[in-house]
Amino acid sequence: MAISWQEIIDILTKYELLVSVERPNVMEFKAIAYDSRKVSADTLFFVKGNFKPAFLTSAIESGAQAFVADKNYAEGANIAAIIVKDVQKAMSLLSAAFYNYPQNDLFIVAYTGTKGKTTAAYFTHEILQNSTHGKTALFSTIDRILGPNEQFKSDLSTPESLDLFHDMRRVVDNGMTHLVMEVSSQAYKKSRVYGLRFNVGIFLNISPDHIGPLEHPTFEDYLAHKLMLLDNSDQVIINAESDHFAEIYNRAQKGHASEDIFVYGHKGSQPVVNVQPDVSFTGHADLTRSQLLVTAQTSKSKKLGIAGEYNLNVPGDYNESNAASVLIAVGLAHADHQSMVIGLNEVTVPGRMESFATKNHGMVYVDYAHNYISVKALLSFLHQQHPVGKVIVVLGSPGNKGESRRAGFGQAVSEEQADIVWLTADDPQYEDPQAIAAEIAAATDETVVELHYEMDRPTAIKKALLMSTDDDVVAIVGKGLDPYQKINGVDTPYRGDMQVARDVIAEIEASV
Ligand SMILES: CC(=O)N[C@H]1[C@@H](OP(=O)(O)OP(=O)(O)OC[C@H]2O[C@@H](n3ccc(=O)[nH]c3=O)[C@H](O)[C@@H]2O)O[C@H](CO)[C@@H](O)[C@@H]1O[C@H](C)C(=O)N[C@@H](C)C(=O)N[C@H](CCC(=O)O)C(=O)O
Ligand SMILES: Nc1ncnc2c1ncn2[C@@H]1O[C@H](COP(=O)(O)OP(=O)(O)OP(=O)(O)O)[C@@H](O)[C@H]1O
Incomplete structure (x- = not known):
């Protein structure tokens, strides 16, 4: 080069x-x-x-x-x-x-949105790996997969531009034909993807997040940078049920013929502007998976070959919505229907809605939900699935980052009536986790939610599991599979929420 x-x-x-x-x-x-x-x-x-x-x-x-x-x-x-x-x-x-314009040799699918980017990127990767016979790369928050034998942990959701084009060149040299990637609002703010054109851009949803001194000064700034994906994608896919739909749709219309705009939503959902969704879906979830029925409503969406029934291996009703967007994207990438069916049936996403059943302490979930919209969606789902037992939550909020999340957590656990919340440390960085917990508590309606405090995360998980009975569910949220806690600028090794929970349950079960 x-x-x-x-x-x-x-x-x-x-x-x-x-x-x-x-x-x-x-x-x-x-x-x-x-x-x-x-x-x-x-x-x-x-x-x-x-x-x-x-x-x-x-x-x-x-x-x-x-x-x-x-x-x-x-x-x-x-x-x-x-x-x-x-x-x-x-x-x-x-x-x-x-790097000699590697993007010219790839079909690139790019996701933006406050929630669901990683999940949707994994769904898409799984399907396209089937349809392209292993020739699809993935640049996600969790991993960067550059080829069959080249994979490593990511540092950023969207890499710095120089690293992005370097890795894309590796992808092409490894014989890949497709790339699925996440495009964060920071990526546009920091011009990491400046000049890059995507084949398909998907706008999943938007709600206040990533607002703070190091990220976006205001919500308007956050939204403005997310909208830029639409300007830079040949074909766009938009969630009819997203907040700010009218603004998102109008922006899409500015740069695209209607043939190149695809709107999706639950069956019967009516966007605020008079747009008929191209693709609608109904879903039925249980604790471990979802059944999805997808209908193509318009002639352009009928050509995608996506209508039909699917089994989705990752539960959560919001994942049905993520899956609907994915099906349109892979349809535009010319995936075959069988690959779609197999891909959704088999996909897993590390640290997202991972669960296990215990003998006497109910179901345990580990999930990466870490802001208002995702904690709310998660709790709503868990309540639907557990109408009888208590929903016990373990959560904290990071220090020196996304400060607005703290009030969002308090609001979400109150609105969705979590029964018990253990406030603990997330990645406290240079802040006092107890002070962060107090900010979450200040936004929590304690007439609805019973709050407990334990700043040592493994101990908080243990205390939550000890109080959980067979009908209950314990949701440990915010860190997913993170193998560290960021404390005073140091990535301090951490067993991970799932491992801690499994160890605690093994200890409890061994002692009875
Ligand atoms: C605020 C922000 O975007 N910062 C990013 C930015 O930092 P920066 O350019 O100031 O770099 P720096 O690390 O402070 O160092 C300054 C320069 O000196 C250089 N340097 C440094 C040390 C040395 O010895 N020699 C040297 O030359 C560095 O390589 C760099 O070029 O460029 C760095 C890579 O070059 C990024 O790691 C860093 O992301 C920080 C760590 C970060 O966490 N950003 C978050 C907010 C982010 O981007 N998140 C989004 C997801 C959020 C969402 O979902 O919306 C993401 O895409 O991951
Ligand atoms: N469409 C959705 N709506 C609401 N919540 C969602 C949605 N999709 C996923 N979630 C929740 O958000 C959590 C994070 O999902 P995911 O990692 O896919 O999002 P992301 O956009 O990549 O997030 P981030 O940018 O913060 O890394 C999930 O664990 C789940 O709880």
């Missing part, structure tokens, strides 16, 4: 990003990097984010031949400099060029 000086200048000029060049003396770059620790000979280095000038010094020592930045740096006075209006946008465009 390589990129020439002239190609760089041409791209930056075309996108009106170039401000000035200094000391142009390099013909071609053999590597690109934004981290000084990853610089080798002949590297083009991007200066971005919370950058310290000492990083540039160390990049030059390691072989950087030029740097791209929003401003000039004295530390870079001996190498070529390319000054741009927006280094994140420049990095995305130049990374795509450096």
Whole structure:
């Protein structure tokens, strides 16, 4: 892989990003990097984010031949400099060029939404793996699967642009033909996907989340960045039952013919604007799976071959809605019907709605629900499934992140009438978990919900399980399969909620 000086200048000029060049003396770059620790000979280095000038010094020592930045740096006075209006946008465009536009060789399905991105991405990956005979890659919050023998844990839902195009190139070189990915609002805010076009973009839902000093200043800013996926996708799929549907639909209409917009919703759901859903569904869930009946309502959706009955291996009525969007997406990717049926029947999503039955302490669920909309959806489902017993919840909220979630948790457990809530630590970071718990409590209606406090997470899980009887359900929410707790900037190893719960139950059962 390589990129020439002239190609760089041409791209930056075309996108009106170039401000000035200094000391142009390099013909071609053999590597690109934004981290000084990853610089080798002949590297083009991007200066971005919370950058310290000492990083540039160390990049030059390691072989950087030029740097791209929003401003000039004295530390870079001996190498070529390319000054741009927006280094994140420049990095995305130049990374795509450096890796020779791998997106041109892939059918890319991209999900955005407050909740369900990872789940829907896994459903889609499972189906497309069947229909493409193993040639589908996945970039999700949990894992990045670049090919049959290349898979690793993700750091971000949507990778930094340079990493994204690097990994996409690996995907193409591994012989993959399809890619399923999550596109977070941060990805657009930080221009990680700037210039990238998707074949299909899906807008699952929106509700207040990720609002705080490090993410989005306001809900409007959050929504604005999520809507950008619609502008950058050839065909779009929209949930008729999402909040702000009118705004989402209007935005889709701006850039798409009606043939390229697909709307889905529960049978009988009526969006606020007068739009007939293209695909409707009814579902019936039990504790471990759902039955789904999907109907194509319009001529364009009838061509997708998705109408029919499905068994969905992951419970939760909201997952029926996720599955409906997935079926449209895979239909647009030309998956065959049999692959759809098999894929939904067999799919699992790590840390989402994982459960096990105990002998005397009811059902245990571990779920990644970690904001108002997801805790509310989860509790509503558990109440439907457990009309008799108590719903006991263990939860906390992270420190220095998504501060608005705390009130959201209090509101969700009150509205859905959780019987008992154990407030505990999530990823407290630099905050006091007890103070975070007090904020959740302040938003909780304690005439409805019985609150308990235990800041040691394994102990909170143990106390919740000990009080649970055979009819009850214990939902441990917020961390899914996370193998660590973030405490004071350190990823402190943690057994994981499921393992803790299994260990506690084994201990209890061994002692009776
Ligand atoms: C606020 C934000 O978006 N921050 C991201 C951003 O940070 P940054 O550019 O400031 O980078 P930094 O880590 O502070 O370091 C500054 C620069 O110095 C470089 N450096 C650093 C050390 C060194 O020795 N040498 C060196 O050159 C770094 O490589 C970097 O280029 O770029 C980094 C990668 O280059 C990301 O890891 C980081 O994400 C942070 C950690 C993060 O957690 N972001 C969250 C909010 C996020 O993006 N979440 C969304 C999901 C949310 C949703 O569902 O909507 C996601 O897509 O994951
Ligand atoms: N469509 C939905 N509506 C409401 N809640 C949902 C929906 N889909 C999933 N959930 C809940 O949200 C949790 C997280 O789901 P998932 O990881 O798929 O979402 P996500 O959009 O990737 O989240 P994040 O961006 O926070 O990683 C699930 O464990 C489940 O409790």
